[in-house]
Amino acid sequence: MLYVIFYHLIVSVYWREDTLEAQAKKFCSECGEAINPKAEICPKCGVRVAPAPANNSKSRDTAGLLALFLGGLGAHKFYLGNTKMGIIYILFCWTFIPAIIGFFEAIQFFRMPHDVFHARYG
Ligand SMILES: [Zn+2]
Known part of the structure:
Protein backbone atom coordinates (compact mmCIF):
# COMPACT_ATOMS: atom_id res chain seq x y z
CA MET A 1 0.00 0.00 0.00
CA PRO A 53 2.97 1.99 -29.83
CA ALA A 54 5.84 0.43 -31.76
CA ASN A 55 8.08 2.57 -33.95
CA ASN A 56 6.89 0.86 -37.13
CA SER A 57 3.21 1.53 -36.35
CA LYS A 58 0.92 3.50 -38.64
CA SER A 59 1.03 7.28 -38.55
CA ARG A 60 -2.06 9.19 -37.49
CA ASP A 61 -1.02 12.19 -39.61
CA THR A 62 -0.49 10.06 -42.73
CA ALA A 63 -3.96 8.54 -42.26
CA GLY A 64 -5.40 12.03 -41.80
CA LEU A 65 -3.73 13.44 -44.92
CA LEU A 66 -4.82 10.43 -47.00
CA ALA A 67 -8.39 10.84 -45.75
CA LEU A 68 -8.28 14.57 -46.56
CA PHE A 69 -6.84 14.41 -50.10
CA LEU A 70 -7.62 10.87 -51.27
CA GLY A 71 -10.52 10.10 -48.94
CA GLY A 72 -12.90 9.79 -51.91
CA LEU A 73 -10.87 6.78 -53.08
CA GLY A 74 -10.66 5.28 -49.58
CA ALA A 75 -6.85 5.64 -49.48
CA HIS A 76 -6.88 5.96 -45.67
CA LYS A 77 -8.98 2.76 -45.42
CA PHE A 78 -6.39 0.83 -47.46
CA TYR A 79 -3.60 2.42 -45.42
CA LEU A 80 -5.20 1.26 -42.16
CA GLY A 81 -5.74 -2.25 -43.55
CA ASN A 82 -9.51 -1.97 -43.99
CA THR A 83 -9.53 -3.17 -47.63
CA LYS A 84 -13.26 -3.96 -47.69
CA MET A 85 -14.22 -0.39 -46.78
CA GLY A 86 -11.61 0.95 -49.23
CA ILE A 87 -13.25 -0.93 -52.12
CA ILE A 88 -16.69 0.38 -51.06
CA TYR A 89 -15.25 3.93 -51.10
CA ILE A 90 -13.86 3.42 -54.64
CA LEU A 91 -17.16 1.97 -55.90
CA PHE A 92 -19.05 5.03 -54.65
CA CYS A 93 -16.38 7.68 -55.36
CA TRP A 94 -18.45 9.06 -58.29
CA THR A 95 -21.15 10.15 -55.79
CA PHE A 96 -18.56 12.27 -53.88
CA ILE A 97 -20.10 10.92 -50.67
CA PRO A 98 -16.88 9.04 -49.74
CA ALA A 99 -14.92 12.29 -50.24
CA ILE A 100 -17.26 14.09 -47.82
CA ILE A 101 -17.03 11.24 -45.30
CA GLY A 102 -13.23 11.20 -45.79
CA PHE A 103 -13.09 14.92 -44.99
CA PHE A 104 -14.81 14.36 -41.64
CA GLU A 105 -12.70 11.27 -40.97
CA ALA A 106 -9.59 13.42 -41.57
CA ILE A 107 -10.80 15.90 -38.92
CA GLN A 108 -11.47 12.95 -36.61
CA PHE A 109 -7.91 11.62 -37.14
CA PHE A 110 -6.29 15.01 -36.45
CA ARG A 111 -8.38 15.53 -33.30
CA MET A 112 -7.58 12.03 -32.04
CA PRO A 113 -4.70 11.74 -29.52
CA HIS A 114 -1.82 9.65 -30.88
CA ASP A 115 -2.17 6.94 -28.24
CA VAL A 116 -5.90 6.54 -28.97
CA PHE A 117 -5.09 6.25 -32.69
CA HIS A 118 -2.44 3.59 -32.06
CA ALA A 119 -4.72 1.68 -29.70
CA ARG A 120 -7.39 1.58 -32.41
CA TYR A 121 -5.32 1.06 -35.58
CA GLY A 122 -1.92 -0.22 -34.41
ZN1 LIG B 1 -5.92 0.93 -13.38
Whole structure:
Protein backbone atom coordinates (compact mmCIF):
# COMPACT_ATOMS: atom_id res chain seq x y z
CA MET A 1 0.00 0.00 0.00
CA LEU A 2 2.76 2.42 0.98
CA TYR A 3 4.64 1.42 -2.14
CA VAL A 4 1.66 2.40 -4.32
CA ILE A 5 1.39 5.85 -2.66
CA PHE A 6 5.15 6.35 -3.01
CA TYR A 7 4.98 5.38 -6.69
CA HIS A 8 2.16 7.85 -7.32
CA LEU A 9 4.14 10.66 -5.68
CA ILE A 10 7.14 10.00 -7.90
CA VAL A 11 4.99 9.74 -11.02
CA SER A 12 3.01 12.95 -10.27
CA VAL A 13 6.19 14.94 -9.55
CA TYR A 14 7.73 13.63 -12.77
CA TRP A 15 4.68 14.74 -14.79
CA ARG A 16 4.62 18.21 -13.26
CA GLU A 17 8.24 18.68 -14.31
CA ASP A 18 7.69 17.51 -17.87
CA THR A 19 4.61 19.09 -19.45
CA LEU A 20 5.20 17.46 -22.83
CA GLU A 21 5.20 14.06 -21.17
CA ALA A 22 2.04 15.06 -19.29
CA GLN A 23 0.23 15.80 -22.56
CA ALA A 24 1.15 12.38 -23.86
CA LYS A 25 0.07 10.47 -20.76
CA LYS A 26 -2.49 7.73 -21.13
CA PHE A 27 -5.28 6.51 -18.92
CA CYS A 28 -5.90 3.06 -17.52
CA SER A 29 -8.70 1.32 -19.43
CA GLU A 30 -9.79 -0.39 -16.20
CA CYS A 31 -9.85 2.30 -13.49
CA GLY A 32 -9.28 5.48 -15.53
CA GLU A 33 -6.18 6.44 -13.57
CA ALA A 34 -3.64 8.59 -15.46
CA ILE A 35 -0.53 6.45 -15.88
CA ASN A 36 2.89 6.68 -17.47
CA PRO A 37 2.52 6.20 -21.27
CA LYS A 38 5.31 3.62 -21.18
CA ALA A 39 3.76 1.68 -18.28
CA GLU A 40 2.59 -1.84 -19.11
CA ILE A 41 0.73 -2.42 -15.86
CA CYS A 42 -1.47 0.16 -14.10
CA PRO A 43 0.15 1.06 -10.74
CA LYS A 44 -3.29 1.62 -9.18
CA CYS A 45 -5.30 -1.48 -10.08
CA GLY A 46 -2.55 -3.78 -11.44
CA VAL A 47 -4.37 -4.52 -14.70
CA ARG A 48 -2.27 -4.85 -17.85
CA VAL A 49 -2.86 -1.93 -20.23
CA ALA A 50 -2.26 -1.61 -23.98
CA PRO A 51 1.47 -1.59 -24.83
CA ALA A 52 3.15 1.58 -26.04
CA PRO A 53 2.97 1.99 -29.83
CA ALA A 54 5.84 0.43 -31.76
CA ASN A 55 8.08 2.57 -33.95
CA ASN A 56 6.89 0.86 -37.13
CA SER A 57 3.21 1.53 -36.35
CA LYS A 58 0.92 3.50 -38.64
CA SER A 59 1.03 7.28 -38.55
CA ARG A 60 -2.06 9.19 -37.49
CA ASP A 61 -1.02 12.19 -39.61
CA THR A 62 -0.49 10.06 -42.73
CA ALA A 63 -3.96 8.54 -42.26
CA GLY A 64 -5.40 12.03 -41.80
CA LEU A 65 -3.73 13.44 -44.92
CA LEU A 66 -4.82 10.43 -47.00
CA ALA A 67 -8.39 10.84 -45.75
CA LEU A 68 -8.28 14.57 -46.56
CA PHE A 69 -6.84 14.41 -50.10
CA LEU A 70 -7.62 10.87 -51.27
CA GLY A 71 -10.52 10.10 -48.94
CA GLY A 72 -12.90 9.79 -51.91
CA LEU A 73 -10.87 6.78 -53.08
CA GLY A 74 -10.66 5.28 -49.58
CA ALA A 75 -6.85 5.64 -49.48
CA HIS A 76 -6.88 5.96 -45.67
CA LYS A 77 -8.98 2.76 -45.42
CA PHE A 78 -6.39 0.83 -47.46
CA TYR A 79 -3.60 2.42 -45.42
CA LEU A 80 -5.20 1.26 -42.16
CA GLY A 81 -5.74 -2.25 -43.55
CA ASN A 82 -9.51 -1.97 -43.99
CA THR A 83 -9.53 -3.17 -47.63
CA LYS A 84 -13.26 -3.96 -47.69
CA MET A 85 -14.22 -0.39 -46.78
CA GLY A 86 -11.61 0.95 -49.23
CA ILE A 87 -13.25 -0.93 -52.12
CA ILE A 88 -16.69 0.38 -51.06
CA TYR A 89 -15.25 3.93 -51.10
CA ILE A 90 -13.86 3.42 -54.64
CA LEU A 91 -17.16 1.97 -55.90
CA PHE A 92 -19.05 5.03 -54.65
CA CYS A 93 -16.38 7.68 -55.36
CA TRP A 94 -18.45 9.06 -58.29
CA THR A 95 -21.15 10.15 -55.79
CA PHE A 96 -18.56 12.27 -53.88
CA ILE A 97 -20.10 10.92 -50.67
CA PRO A 98 -16.88 9.04 -49.74
CA ALA A 99 -14.92 12.29 -50.24
CA ILE A 100 -17.26 14.09 -47.82
CA ILE A 101 -17.03 11.24 -45.30
CA GLY A 102 -13.23 11.20 -45.79
CA PHE A 103 -13.09 14.92 -44.99
CA PHE A 104 -14.81 14.36 -41.64
CA GLU A 105 -12.70 11.27 -40.97
CA ALA A 106 -9.59 13.42 -41.57
CA ILE A 107 -10.80 15.90 -38.92
CA GLN A 108 -11.47 12.95 -36.61
CA PHE A 109 -7.91 11.62 -37.14
CA PHE A 110 -6.29 15.01 -36.45
CA ARG A 111 -8.38 15.53 -33.30
CA MET A 112 -7.58 12.03 -32.04
CA PRO A 113 -4.70 11.74 -29.52
CA HIS A 114 -1.82 9.65 -30.88
CA ASP A 115 -2.17 6.94 -28.24
CA VAL A 116 -5.90 6.54 -28.97
CA PHE A 117 -5.09 6.25 -32.69
CA HIS A 118 -2.44 3.59 -32.06
CA ALA A 119 -4.72 1.68 -29.70
CA ARG A 120 -7.39 1.58 -32.41
CA TYR A 121 -5.32 1.06 -35.58
CA GLY A 122 -1.92 -0.22 -34.41
ZN1 LIG B 1 -5.92 0.93 -13.38
